[in-house]
Amino acid sequence: MCGAPDQDELPPLEVGAGEAVVHGHVRRGDAGLPGAYVRLLDSTGEFTAEVQTSATGYFRFYAAEGDWTLRTLAPGQSVDTAVTAVRGSAVEARVEVPA
Amino acid sequence: MSRADVLVDADWVEAHLDDASVVLVEVDEDTSAYDRGHIKGAVRLDWKTELQDQVRRDFVDKGQFEQLLSAKGIGNDDTVVLYGGNNNWFAAYAYWYFKLYGHADVKLMDGGRKKWELDGRELVEDVPQRETTSYTAQEQDRSIRAFRDEVVDAIGSKNLVDVRSPDEFSGKLLAPAHLPQEQSQRAGHIPTAINIPWSKLANDDGTFKSDDEIRKIYADAGLDTSKPTIAYCRIGERSSHSWFALRELLGEQDVKNYDGSWTEYGSLVGVPVEKDV
Numbered sequence: 073m074c075g076a077p078d079q080d081e082l083p084p085l086e087v088g089a090g091e092a093v094v095h096g097h098v099r100r101g102d103a104g105l106p107g108a109y110v111r112l113l114d115s116t117g118e119f120t121a122e123v124q125t126s127a128t129g130y131f132r133f134y135a136a137e138g139d140w141t142l143r144t145l146a147p148g149q150s151v152d153t154a155v156t157a158v159r160g161s162a163v164e165a166r167v168e169v170p171a
Numbered sequence: 172m173s174r175a176d177v178l179v180d181a182d183w184v185e186a187h188l189d190d191a192s193v194v195l196v197e198v199d200e201d202t203s204a205y206d207r208g209h210i211k212g213a214v215r216l217d218w219k220t221e222l223q224d225q226v227r228r229d230f231v232d233k234g235q236f237e238q239l240l241s242a243k244g245i246g247n248d249d250t251v252v253l254y255g256g257n258n259n260w261f262a263a264y265a266y267w268y269f270k271l272y273g274h275a276d277v278k279l280m281d282g283g284r285k286k287w288e289l290d291g292r293e294l295v296e297d298v299p300q301r302e303t304t305s306y307t308a309q310e311q312d313r314s315i316r317a318f319r320d321e322v323v324d325a326i327g328s329k330n331l332v333d334v335r336s337p338d339e340f341s342g343k344l345l346a347p348a349h350l351p352q353e354q355s356q357r358a359g360h361i362p363t364a365i366n367i368p369w370s371k372l373a374n375d376d377g378t379f380k381s382d383d384e385i386r387k388i389y390a391d392a393g394l395d396t397s398k399p400t401i402a403y404c405r406i407g408e409r410s411s412h413s414w415f416a417l418r419e420l421l422g423e424q425d426v427k428n429y430d431g432s433w434t435e436y437g438s439l440v441g442v443p444v445e446k447d448v
Contacts, residue, residue, distance in 0.1 A: 074406045075200035075257040076349040119370035120336045121348035133348045147291045
């Protein structure tokens with residue numbers, strides 16, 4: 073498999089020693105936003121991966137250590153959020169899409 | 172062959188939803204997206220269970236492909252329009268696959284499912300019933316498919332285009348960053364390959380950039396168009412996307428997709444591997 077996994081059916085979060093997980097929720101107002109597209113861009117702005125948020129707005133990436141940008145797309149909207157991934161950890165990001 | 176012959180936009184698809192000669196086909200690796208909603212009239216193709224042999228690592232053979240398309244209600248004269256998730260990776264793979272077995276008229280819907288959703292266009296849950304056909308496939312067109320020996324021989328002589336992300340190319344990551352990284356292959360890339368990620372060819376909404384922009388991206392990266400080209404990624408679907416751009420959009424003639432890609436090459440004993448990190 074190579075495509076983005078269904079974010080509703082992810083395995084429990086386990087962070088391998090060499091992995092740097094970036095995960096979190098996309099929210100609009102108080103509610104999680106399902107079906108949004110979250111793009112992981114590296115420090116040069118290069119695309120690395122993309123997933124579609126789960127029914128609760130959840131997303132997860134297995135990145136490498138360093139600075140990343142999460143670009144979240146919803147109809148008519150694009151929101152950039154900076155995040156720093158740490159080796160051996162899961163860093164939680166919170167993305168707010170304007171109502 | 173022009174862009175309009177191989178790539179249609181969402182407006183074109185909406186205008187042809189009731190055109191009996193057009194068969195919409197959604198192609199995904201994870202087919203649950205289709206269950207949650209798909210374009211009206213679209214049939215589903217499961218990349219994993221329907222396009223791959225279920226025992227050996229290879230494609231279904233000509234006879235199985237004929238049975239598959241016949242059962243889906245796709246005829247030889249139909250215009251097949253493919254779309255899917257993951258920025259059309261698996262739809263592009265299916266496009267290449269349909270070409271491999273000689274389907275005459277096949278197109279991609281630009282931007283795939285993402286563009287359709289971001290446009291706020293309608294998705295339905297009704298599964299269409301199509302009458303079975305008697306589909307006849309051609310023998311595989313090996314001029315568009317590369318195998319491992321040809322890839323090893325191409326080191327230093329043909330263009331090898333690694334379309335994975337820069338971190339996969341350098342060896343920092345073994346898979347796209349939406350997947351766990353524990354893998355059996357060695358990390359890195361094929362020596363002399365140039366890294367031109369598939370994503371450079373696409374806009375945020377998944378649509379392809381213009382032919383001129385794509386041509387410039389390849390030229391700036393040092394692709395020598397006087398030589399044959401082999402594209403690869405991890406399992407051959409992202410490289411189908413780049414193969415589509417090079418051969419179908421830009422009209423380069425000698426372009427092959429190496430569907431074995433890194434999951435094969437990175438597991439081969441004795442072949443050279445370059446790693447940058």
